[in-house]
Amino acid sequence: MGQRLTEPVITDLMARALADPAMLSLAAGFTDNTQLPKSLVGQAVAGLTAPESDPETLQYGTNAGRTGLREAVCRIVSRHEGEDASRITPEQVFLAQGSQQALYLSMQVLCEPGDIILVEEPTYFVFMEMLQGLGLEARSIPYSPDTGIDFGKLEQLFLEMQSTGEWARVRAVYIEGYFSNPSSRSQPASAKSGLANFLRERNAILPIIEDAAYRDLYFEKPWSAMSTLSMPEFDGFPVLYLGTFDKPFASGLKSGFGICNHQEWRDNMLFAKGHQDFGSSNFVQALIERVVSTDAYDAHVAAVRAHYQGKAFQVQAILEAEGLADVGWQWEPPSGGLYFWLKGPEGFDTSIGSDFCEACLANKVLYVPGDLCLAGGQPRNCVRLSYGVLLGAKLDEAVRRFVRTATAG
Amino acid sequence: MGQRLTEPVITDLMARALADPAMLSLAAGFTDNTQLPKSLVGQAVAGLTAPESDPETLQYGTNAGRTGLREAVCRIVSRHEGEDASRITPEQVFLAQGSQQALYLSMQVLCEPGDIILVEEPTYFVFMEMLQGLGLEARSIPYSPDTGIDFGKLEQLFLEMQSTGEWARVRAVYIEGYFSNPSSRSQPASAKSGLANFLRERNAILPIIEDAAYRDLYFEKPWSAMSTLSMPEFDGFPVLYLGTFDKPFASGLKSGFGICNHQEWRDNMLFAKGHQDFGSSNFVQALIERVVSTDAYDAHVAAVRAHYQGKAFQVQAILEAEGLADVGWQWEPPSGGLYFWLKGPEGFDTSIGSDFCEACLANKVLYVPGDLCLAGGQPRNCVRLSYGVLLGAKLDEAVRRFVRTATAG
Structure with a gap:
């Protein structure tokens, strides 16, 4: 209890992404709006609110x-x-x-x-x-x-x-x-x-x-x-x-x-x-x-999986094509989930306020600095990229902006 | 922080009401199922999940x-x-x-x-x-x-x-x-x-x-x-x-x-x-x-008000007809909300475990002991009755059971 004065970093990142329409966010852990189960939810609620249903x-x-x-x-x-x-x-x-x-x-x-x-x-x-x-x-x-x-x-x-x-x-x-x-x-x-x-x-x-x-x-x-x-x-x-x-x-x-x-x-x-x-x-x-x-739930989750798998392949392809590994970055392609965890060269700094972070903001791409995910705040050369939200050409473009910022130095 | 070992009383009261189908509850602050806005919720969700809507x-x-x-x-x-x-x-x-x-x-x-x-x-x-x-x-x-x-x-x-x-x-x-x-x-x-x-x-x-x-x-x-x-x-x-x-x-x-x-x-x-x-x-x-x-919200709330007003009148009528005032109980009829607050005679005890509370449980009616609502736990002669949940003959019967228990001593 008592006063809590730390603004959650995620709140700040979300606010930045929302504030600038040109900013492409690989930061937020949101899911993909195209995969949201509108019709399943609509059908379920129609059943719950039908005249004969129990209120x-x-x-x-x-x-x-x-x-x-x-x-x-x-x-x-x-x-x-x-x-x-x-x-x-x-x-x-x-x-x-x-x-x-x-x-x-x-x-x-x-x-x-x-x-x-x-x-x-x-x-x-x-x-x-x-x-x-x-x-x-x-x-x-x-x-x-x-x-x-x-x-x-x-x-x-x-x-x-x-x-x-x-x-x-x-x-x-x-x-x-x-x-x-x-x-x-x-x-x-x-x-x-x-x-x-x-x-x-x-x-x-x-x-x-x-x-x-x-x-x-x-x-x-x-x-x-x-x-x-x-x-x-x-x-x-x-x-x-x-x-x-x-x-x-x-x-x-x-x-x-x-x-x-x-x-x-x-x-x-x-x-x-x-x-x-x-x-x-x-x-x-x-x-x-x-x-x-219903079986529709399992079918929905299966479709969501395939969708994110496709997006993970897409991100991997651009990371490779743009040559991120050539400048000393390392990562393993995910086999599930919503994230790439990338490790920059030894001594590289991705933390908030770093030259790299500022350069990414200037190039209109957001990521989560890895040090925020590390109990000791070290090392500072890691990055979380999420492919949850962005789609198609925008996802391509966001990853390209990120890699080009990383390879520009 | 640290261990919290107090079971909320409301949880226990709800559990008792659910456990015995013959028990009539004037305790829980639930609202009336007949007044729940099934169709308004159904229409709103139909709109939110329509094909053209934003997911x-x-x-x-x-x-x-x-x-x-x-x-x-x-x-x-x-x-x-x-x-x-x-x-x-x-x-x-x-x-x-x-x-x-x-x-x-x-x-x-x-x-x-x-x-x-x-x-x-x-x-x-x-x-x-x-x-x-x-x-x-x-x-x-x-x-x-x-x-x-x-x-x-x-x-x-x-x-x-x-x-x-x-x-x-x-x-x-x-x-x-x-x-x-x-x-x-x-x-x-x-x-x-x-x-x-x-x-x-x-x-x-x-x-x-x-x-x-x-x-x-x-x-x-x-x-x-x-x-x-x-x-x-x-x-x-x-x-x-x-x-x-x-x-x-x-x-x-x-x-x-x-x-x-x-x-x-x-x-x-x-x-x-x-x-x-x-x-x-x-x-x-x-x-x-x-x-x-939409205007439908205001119309809904207006109907809910009229409904609870009717139930409050109903409770008041039975409290009067059954003679609760004759044995020294006092109360003011509500002009809004979901509750009657009743004060028993000086020295009367309505708390959990009291003779009166046990008699009410034996007579299959639940109420909230007033001492739970008082910072000092005193006096112990008050009661909260809710007319939120019960309807018609069941509401009548519950209030009658309560008053008859109170007047039986």
């Missing part, structure tokens, strides 16, 4: 959300290969204002100012802003390109944090197992089980938050690793799995969910939610419940 | 909410007699998950645990639960049946709180100016201006939160007093006015708003909202924006 959908619902939708959430998550449906039950599910609210609630009830959360390297920058607003700190779990997590460096971090007393202030671990924002990386099963073993060996049975917002936005195939909810290695760990209907369906509905296998943690989140809003929109939940009960 | 309504919106709806909110509030439209501008407005979220945000950014909020006697019990969850305390502004506020007793309270050091911890004043939950009382203009003068004379230019959730649910005529936003006596006071579309339109949409004339307070609430959900459902806002732009 209860326009009445207050419950704090945790509609039973039918909580059951549907379990079906949607459990059908991923490897998931253990017996561990994913409707009582564990609660609906929220996007998965963002569930994430906020999780932090509110676990942490006191000064506490520390372990995050990936890089991690979701809006989460880091939230931590800052709540007076919390983040530390990066060291990344390894080969194994997902560099356990040698993690051991070093652990020893350092233990010696400074910081380890005792670690309250939770936040990972994005599937097509992460911003890196589009997924965690190998071995990295997740390794993490569980690492923590257990150090008697650190910490709450695990697995944010799976982009899990359904895979391209060729789903990511193979099961979630931490189902992995036996995480037995005994409190796990909160976060999902959303915003990214695969309609961000304008602002509906997400948490699945939490730890009753006290879940109860506390729901008590706090009871104070914040005593339940998310019952009508929005009823609408989604109706849509996900 | 942006299904995309993320902004943190503060849609410009068109913020403008409409200003029109809806400003058209009340006496309001000063020049003081009520779209930049001051933000949309929220019901006015509840705006209220929560206001407390989060103003207060630290141990702080004190001045509230009415009685006040909104869900707000008191929220305060408890945030580690805050409430003190009642003494009520006067003649003048709304008993300024003599308020002076005593001030002196007491000053002597104990508590006055320095008062962070805000929360009032419900119009057809309050739970009392259905409205504040006379003289009470509000008197409060402003009282505070100003004591150099206490405290933030004022005026919750106007029931303002549009008047029966014969709107309540005459303008809001604290427009009253010159409140010049210099930070004011947050809260309104909602839940009560007059559809609680299932879960949409409310704040209007805040103090930039720093408003900015801080929006920063916190940026972390909680970075904006309420854009689609729900677009839907409401479309509805309120």
Whole structure:
């Protein structure tokens, strides 16, 4: 509590994009307006508001959300290969204002100012802003390109944090197992089980938050690793799995969910939610419940996947054709999600106010500086590009502007 | 932050009502399902999802909410007699998950645990639960049946709180100016201006939160007093006015708003909202924006008013016919809102676990114990009855069960 004076960076970036019509934004994590399910939503609401329908959908619902939708959430998550449906039950599910609210609630009830959360390297920058607003700190779990997590460096971090007393202030671990924002990386099963073993060996049975917002936005195939909810290695760990209907369906509905296998943690989140809003929109939940009960939902998500895959190919083609690699930039093409994570040459600076950032603004293209996604604010030579919003020639042009700015120096 | 282990009482009451189909609930502040605007919502969504419509309504919106709806909110509030439209501008407005979220945000950014909020006697019990969850305390502004506020007793309270050091911890004043939950009382203009003068004379230019959730649910005529936003006596006071579309339109949409004339307070609430959900459902806002732009909205609210007025008459008739006054109970019939506030005989106990409460449960009728609505938990002989949900013979029967339980002793 108390005054929070940090303006979220995302708000500022969105405002800049809106203020200048010539600006092309590769920054915002918005989805593509052409893929929004107007007719599915229209049909669902027509059903909900038909003369013979029960008006209860326009009445207050419950704090945790509609039973039918909580059951549907379990079906949607459990059908991923490897998931253990017996561990994913409707009582564990609660609906929220996007998965963002569930994430906020999780932090509110676990942490006191000064506490520390372990995050990936890089991690979701809006989460880091939230931590800052709540007076919390983040530390990066060291990344390894080969194994997902560099356990040698993690051991070093652990020893350092233990010696400074910081380890005792670690309250939770936040990972994005599937097509992460911003890196589009997924965690190998071995990295997740390794993490569980690492923590257990150090008697650190910490709450695990697995944010799976982009899990359904895979391209060729789903990511193979099961979630931490189902992995036996995480037995005994409190796990909160976060999902959303915003990214695969309609961000304008602002509906997400948490699945939490730890009753006290879940109860506390729901008590706090009871104070914040005593339940998310019952009508929005009823609408989604109706849509996900049909095959049309799966067909819609499949089409969305193919669409983003096409746009990712398009971005990759321009990055290659324009010669970004020739000036020392590195990246892996995504296999799902909405983002490219690019690493500039050693010592290059992409942060807000840097020459490169100013040059991109002058050339009318926006990106998210990578340092915002890194718990230590280092290195400063990375960039997140989103292909969510822009289409066709505008997407081409935006990526071209970016690469030409990068290659001009 | 930290653990919150209080289960909201409203959750428990709702659960009891749902669990026993024979239980008739005069407890929940739900609205009447027969008055929910199915066809208006259906038409609005048909327009939003028509082939030629812009799909942006299904995309993320902004943190503060849609410009068109913020403008409409200003029109809806400003058209009340006496309001000063020049003081009520779209930049001051933000949309929220019901006015509840705006209220929560206001407390989060103003207060630290141990702080004190001045509230009415009685006040909104869900707000008191929220305060408890945030580690805050409430003190009642003494009520006067003649003048709304008993300024003599308020002076005593001030002196007491000053002597104990508590006055320095008062962070805000929360009032419900119009057809309050739970009392259905409205504040006379003289009470509000008197409060402003009282505070100003004591150099206490405290933030004022005026919750106007029931303002549009008047029966014969709107309540005459303008809001604290427009009253010159409140010049210099930070004011947050809260309104909602839940009560007059559809609680299932879960949409409310704040209007805040103090930039720093408003900015801080929006920063916190940026972390909680970075904006309420854009689609729900677009839907409401479309509805309120038509005359049909006003016609709907007018019909809702007439409906609740009829139900209030119905409850009053049964309270009288069954002889509740004969056994020493007192009340004023409401002239708006959703509630009767009844005062039992001196020494009577209506609290949870009391003989009377248990007898009502045995007789299958639920009410809200009045002590939950009183900052000091005293007196314990009051009751809130809601005529929101029940209809016709069931409403009759519920009130009859209540009165017969009260008169049986």
